[in-house]
Amino acid sequence: MFLAFLSLSLGLLAHAELSPYTLHEKRTNIPAGWTLTRRHDASSVLPLRFGLAQSNIHNLASFLDDVSHPDSPNYGDHWTAAQVAKTFAPSDETVETVKAWLISSGLSPDRLRVSPTKGWLEVNATVQEAEDLLLAEYHVYTHDSGKEHVASSSYHLPSHITHHVELVTPSIHFNTVISNRFAEKRSLGTYMKAGQPGSPGKGPKTTGEVNTFLTELEDCDKQITPDCLRALYGLVYEPLSGDNNSYGIAEYTPQAYLQSDLDMFNRNFSADLVGKSPIFVSIDGGVLQTENQSLGYNGESDLDLQYAMSLVTSKQNVTLYQSGDIVQGASFENLLDALDGSYCTFEGGDDPEKEDAVYPDPHSDEPGAYEGPEACGTVKPANVISTSYQYNEADLSVFYTSRQCAEYGKLGLMGVTILYGSGDSGVAGSGTGCLNPDGSQSANGTIFNPSFPSTCPYVSSVGATQVNPGAKVTDPESAAAQVIFTSGGFSNRFAMPSYQANAVGSYFTNYKPPYSGAIYNASQTSRGYPDLSANGINYVIASNGVFQLVQGTSAASPTVGAILTMVNDARITAGKKPIGFINPTIYSDSFKDAFNDITNGTNPGCGTDGFSAVPGWDPVTGLGTPNFPKLVAKWLLLP
Structure with missing residues (x-):
């Protein structure tokens, strides 16, 4: 069993070295109210998360229709959480392929964390490591309100990885917010993305x-x-x-x-x-x-x-x-x-x-x-x-x-x-x-x-x-x-x-x-x-x-x-x-x-x-x- 796993890992590593990079996501515009302020410090740490491709997701609509349409014989036969988790969990191949790529890129195995659902693979990486890994540049953006945010305008993945990863955060998404470390005083909600659910002023x-x-x-x-x-x-x-x-x-x-x-x-x-x-x-x-x-x-x-x-x-x-x-x-x-x-x-x-x-x-x-x-x-x-x-x-x-x-x-x-x-x-x-x-x-x-x-x-x-x-x-x-x-x-x-x-x-x-x-x-x-x-x-x-x-x-x-x-x-x-x-x-x-x-x-x-x-x-x-x-x-x- 160990030899089989070792053989698989070595094969994946060899594949990673030969696989060319392709553009995975790109943002052409900065959201309204935000301004690019500076390159992010190369030594700062980013909580990098790879959203892994889910199994059977192409069948979700038909599964849902089967228990929700009034003409279905299975109407109301809702699934258990365990049944849902098992059906849509990323495959072992997806998890191991992404892990092998990260290890071959210089990240030690003990730094990697796979979520219990196998939906996310996580690593705390420096900005420099993340940029080298994703062929990206991370910048700090400042909102009109003074809030700051880290993002890249685009990022790339090896071609053999793209169908195993749905998205990477932080990247082009304006969802993960960093603190305004340069503000002398911080009020309630300093780190909140403008327009984020819960932001003051977003109520009725x-x-x-x-x-x-x-x-x-x-x-x-x-x-x-x-x-x-x-x-x-x-x-x-x-x-x-x-x-x-x-x-x-x-x-x-x-x-x-x-x-x-x-x-x-x-x-x-x-x-x-x-x-x-x-x-x-x-x-x-x-x-x-x-x-x-x-x-x-x-x-x-x-x-x-x-x-x-x-x-x-x-x-x-x-x-x-x-x-x-x-x-x-x-x-x-x-x-x-x-x-x-x-x-x-x-x-x-x-x-x-x-x-x-x-x-x-x-x-x-x-x-x-x-x-x-x-x-x-x-x-x-x-x-x-x-x-x-x-x-x-x-x-x-x-x-x-x-x-x-x-x-x-x-x-x-x-x-x-x-x-x-x-x-x-x-x-x-x-x-x-x-x-x-x-x-x-x-x-x-x-x-x-x-x-x-x-x-x-x-x-x-x-x-x-x-x-x-x-x-x-x-x-x-x-x-x-x-x-x-x-x-x-x-x-x-x-x-x-x-x-x-x-x-x-x-x-x-x-x-x-x-x-x-x-x-x-x-x-x-x-x-x-x-x-x-x-x-x-x-x-x-x-x-x-x-x-x-x-x-x-x-x-x-x-x-x-x-x-x-x-x-x-x-x-x-x-x-x-x-x-x-x-x-x-x-x-x-x-x-x-x-x-x-x-x-x-x-x-x-x-x-x-x-x-x-x-x-x-x-x-x-x-x-x-x-x-x-x-x-x-x-x-x-x-x-």
């Missing part, structure tokens, strides 16, 4: 304080309260299986809710929840910071939890996934690492000596730095998870978005419903505007800029609607057009999933947009979003001791999450399994009348009126808003 938009409550349903055009949402969507339901059901809300430090705000809201709208807190789960040092308090720091988490908890009532617990320490914060990837269930304990368990690129926090001298191990498989995912943050698809590389999207698909296989707000900028991108022909983003760009993860075919994207001024809750809603414009459109990365083909095909046949393919992906073969919508305008929330009106798809997503959590309660009470990945079901013929079709409004941006809401699915409000009585009745008929 406000139109000011509320001095008088309008509690009658005829006033829902002016103020949205939990009772308005119950009336809009028929959510008249009391949970019966709260102990066997679960609903999770994802937040990212320094965003943090205040218990005083939660109690203030509940005293007025859900008295039986006063004094109750969400189940708190800390991921990678996640904390409920109180050092900075404002709508920008507290508004999003306050909004998400106040409405999630109120709508599912005191008989259903809500879990808060708080990711990232007070120094670095976190990204979607940190949450996914923690939700991987038994991935990190499968076949050998977690490695106590494992070193991660972000955690333990390398800034151990900073107050609040989390020095524990990276959260890896430490959290059992809830049946429904809502996240109110997003990136622009163009912010991230193709490899990064593809790898992360696959993780959402795996959670779907395990029966988890993943919801993301579609965004608040119409067809434009968040913060940086629209795309230019060269792929860069700017305020005067003219090309539609889709959001991610909404464009991932394995998540359910939630747009926003509104009760029109002067209208009643019984009147049809329109696409959100007060303060924010609900985001929607077509991906530039992901192909149209099979479950969406009929709906999107009908849209193009009957309501083709009046734009050329020069400003959006008009191929009619790409993923369209959002999938469904809910009200996102004029929500009353308590934040920092005052009531305010806020707007955003960040309000719509937790509302939809609460409704689906109640559907799960009904199914669990009936002895059935949670609904899991919902898209194949809600797009099916049997669910056609289960949504309130939205046929009025647009999502402007990039110098256009954007798309229009039309009968049936559209890239503004998706299939429409949920009709809870119809949804619960239809899902109860499924196995």
Whole structure:
């Protein structure tokens, strides 16, 4: 056995010496707000991570359809975490090939770490070693806010390695942030990437304080309260299986809710929840910071939890996934690492000596730095998870978005419903505007800029609607057009999933947009979003001791999450399994009348009126808003 392994290793080493390098990833533009500052110090250490190619990933869509499509005989037969881990783990050949290349390049075997899932191969390398290894140049970039970041404009891999490695970090991605070592004073969130989930200022938009409550349903055009949402969507339901059901809300430090705000809201709208807190789960040092308090720091988490908890009532617990320490914060990837269930304990368990690129926090001298191990498989995912943050698809590389999207698909296989707000900028991108022909983003760009993860075919994207001024809750809603414009459109990365083909095909046949393919992906073969919508305008929330009106798809997503959590309660009470990945079901013929079709409004941006809401699915409000009585009745008929 040893001789066979030695022979394989020697063969791989010989192959490595002869294999020419090829370009693996390249960034042509620096993200908006960043400036190249200097070459990185050659002796500095980088936590280099190689994302290894996963096995069977080409079968993910069919695997997921098999357990999620209502016509499948295996509907609801969700996989275990161990089954998922085993099916998609990189092959031994992939692991050994990459290891052999690194060893032949001068890195000693004892410096290499393979994650328990075999998904990542990690090494702490100097900048000089990394540059020699990847034929790259590492620079330090400075954001307008003073934050710093290490990245390269491109990197290369030996040709025999390219199909074994999906991506390398840090490299072209603006996701891993280094500290501003030259700043004399550092405030909360100094190391946080601008635009990163949890960054202050990324919460809901406000139109000011509320001095008088309008509690009658005829006033829902002016103020949205939990009772308005119950009336809009028929959510008249009391949970019966709260102990066997679960609903999770994802937040990212320094965003943090205040218990005083939660109690203030509940005293007025859900008295039986006063004094109750969400189940708190800390991921990678996640904390409920109180050092900075404002709508920008507290508004999003306050909004998400106040409405999630109120709508599912005191008989259903809500879990808060708080990711990232007070120094670095976190990204979607940190949450996914923690939700991987038994991935990190499968076949050998977690490695106590494992070193991660972000955690333990390398800034151990900073107050609040989390020095524990990276959260890896430490959290059992809830049946429904809502996240109110997003990136622009163009912010991230193709490899990064593809790898992360696959993780959402795996959670779907395990029966988890993943919801993301579609965004608040119409067809434009968040913060940086629209795309230019060269792929860069700017305020005067003219090309539609889709959001991610909404464009991932394995998540359910939630747009926003509104009760029109002067209208009643019984009147049809329109696409959100007060303060924010609900985001929607077509991906530039992901192909149209099979479950969406009929709906999107009908849209193009009957309501083709009046734009050329020069400003959006008009191929009619790409993923369209959002999938469904809910009200996102004029929500009353308590934040920092005052009531305010806020707007955003960040309000719509937790509302939809609460409704689906109640559907799960009904199914669990009936002895059935949670609904899991919902898209194949809600797009099916049997669910056609289960949504309130939205046929009025647009999502402007990039110098256009954007798309229009039309009968049936559209890239503004998706299939429409949920009709809870119809949804619960239809899902109860499924196995």
